[in-house]
Amino acid sequence: MGAYDIEIEGLAAEARAALVRExxxxxxxxxxxxxxxxxxxxxxxxxxxxxxxxGRGGYERRWGQSPNPEARERWVRGAYDDVPLATRLRDGELLSSSSQPSLMARMLVALRVEDGDRVLEVGAGTGYNAALLAHRLGDDDLVTSIDLEPEITESARQHLAAAGHHPVVVTGDGARGVPERAPFDRVIATCALPTVPRAWLAQCRPGARVLTPLSTGLLTLTVRDGEHAEGRFLPSAAYFVPLRGEGRAHPDGMSLAGLPDRAREQELFRFLLVLLRGTLDPREAYGLWEREGEPDRGRYGVTVAGERAWAWLDDPEGPYLWPLP
Structure with missing residues (x-):
């Protein structure tokens, strides 16, 4: 190991320890x-x-092989900041990122992984989340990660190998799952979706747990069988790059014209609007939200039953039910 590598590893260990403390x-x-x-x-x-x-002038690229020692130090220290890191851009559009570590930690805890679980990760990203799963499970073969972009899956494989892990990384549409690697005990998505892909449930064992971003929240589902699942949202907010492929999310495009200024500032109200996906007029949605005491995410849930899926407030039987795609 050269002097450069020793320097970088020392800085990384120090920054990683600080992140863990945070x-x-x-x-x-x-x-x-x-x-x-x-x-x-x-x-x-x-x-x-x-x-x-x-930054003010656009994006600054930080690079681990920069010839400038100060730039290299900014890169390695920044890699352990508790923030999401943009890793792939195309024409100004964010294609992939490494999620905020503390959010990843909350999601992995909420996934309730147990020894021996087979896990499907939808959205390979950099490969970091798959490496955390493989380290926790102690068996690379228990982890499968899928992404639509060949560039993303190839770089994820390289990063994983550099870190000493070799889970199965598949190039394909995450909404379709990976049937050849099923059945799964856990499914975790790291990209935003408009609904719960039915293929995931069909590839899960009964009792499996699914954790996926939906609207601006994190939905946890317990799978009853290949066609039925139900669960609630976690209380925390979450914003992810949309899934690309058949199950991709579409922008909500909703106008807030005519609503009180307060409605524009209420993040929990916008969560409801995106979850509704136009099934209620924004003014009606705001009236409901106020009448029900400005509910937080934990009061909402989702039920999947065959071809039907719906979101609900407080009770899956109603009275507040909204169809999902």
Whole structure:
């Protein structure tokens, strides 16, 4: 190992320890502290050899092979900031990112992974999340990750190999799952979807747990069988790059004209609007939201029953039900 590598590894270890302390203080893995070791051991900087930081003049590219020592230090320290990192851009559009580590920690805890579980990850990203899963499970073959973009899956494989992990990384439409690797005990998506793909349920064992971004929240579902699942949203907000492929999310495009200024500022109201996807007029939605005491995410849930899927407030039997695609 050369002097450059020793310098980088030393900086990375210091920054990684600081990140773990920060997530510790946030209490993200209090319910399942086994994840602390995964975050302490898996080197995030190997998964982001370069990334982009937004600035006044656009995006600044930080690169681990920069000839400038100060730039290299900014890169490695920034790799362990508790923030999402933009990793792929195309014509100004964000294609892929490495999620905020504390959010990843909360999601992995909420997934309730147990020893021996087979896990499907939808949205390979940099490969960092798959590495955390593989480290936790102690068996690379239990983890399958899928992404539509060949460039993303190939770089994820390279990053994983550099970190000493070799889970199965598949190029394909995440909404279709990976039937040849089924059945799964856990499914976790790291991209936003408009509904719950039925293919996931068909590829799950009964009792499996699904965690997926929906609207601006995180939905947790328990799978009853290949056609039925139900669950609620976690209380925290979550914003992800939309899934590309058949199950891709579409922008809501809703006008807030005519609503009180307060409605524009209420993030929980916008969560409801996106979840409704136009099934209620925004004014009617705002009236409902106020009447029901400005409900937080934890009061909403989703039920999937065969070809039907619906979101609900408080009770899956109603009175507040809204169809999902």
């Amino acid at each position: 997530i510790d203080a946030d209490g993200a893995w209090a319910e399942d502290p086994v994840w602390r070791e995964a975050f302490a051991q898996v080197p995030r900087h190997l998964f982001v050899p370069y990334y982009y930081v937004a």
